[in-house]
Amino acid sequence: MTIQTAKLSDPAVRAFVSAVNAHDREAFLALLAPGATMADDGSDRDLDEWTDREIFSSHGHMEVENESRGGRALIARYRNDSWGEMRTRWTFTVDEHGRIARFETGQA
Template sequence: MTIHTARLSDPAVRAFVNAVNSHDREGFMALLAPGATMADDGSDRDLAEWIDQEIFSTHGHLEVDNESADGRAVVARYRNDTWGEMRTRWRFTVEDDGRISRFETGQA
């Protein structure tokens, strides 16, 4: 069962999902702390390259099925034009200023 984005517990994660789903690259980048990092399936990736290839140039979309860790870990159905739809897990590190310093994703 999908959790409506507005009901996600953590404000940074909620804003992340909204930015992905509305294809708002500028808003997405504003959510990230300076020097933010990410990993996909356990391997660190170049953040700018990854978000371009996996989110913005391929119409990425997240539908969150459940959340844990006070809303900073989610399982979601993620789809884009390259890979279609897959069940994924996401974990976020959010700094005191509310910006995301790291996210990790991979198949669930």
């Protein structure tokens, strides 16, 4: 079962998923706190390089199946042109200004 993006609990996470699915790099970058970081499968990655490769140039798309931690942890079916579809987990750290300071993803 999929949770509609509009029904996700955390506003920053909801905007993140919306920007990914719309392939809206400008909206995506506006959500990130200055100095935001990310990790994939437990290893820190260069955020700009990773998001370009895994989201924007490869048409990434998230279908959220489950949320926890007040909407800051997701299980989603993620697909892109490079890897096809896989079940992934996402966790988000949101700063006091409602911007994403860090996100981590990996296979679920």
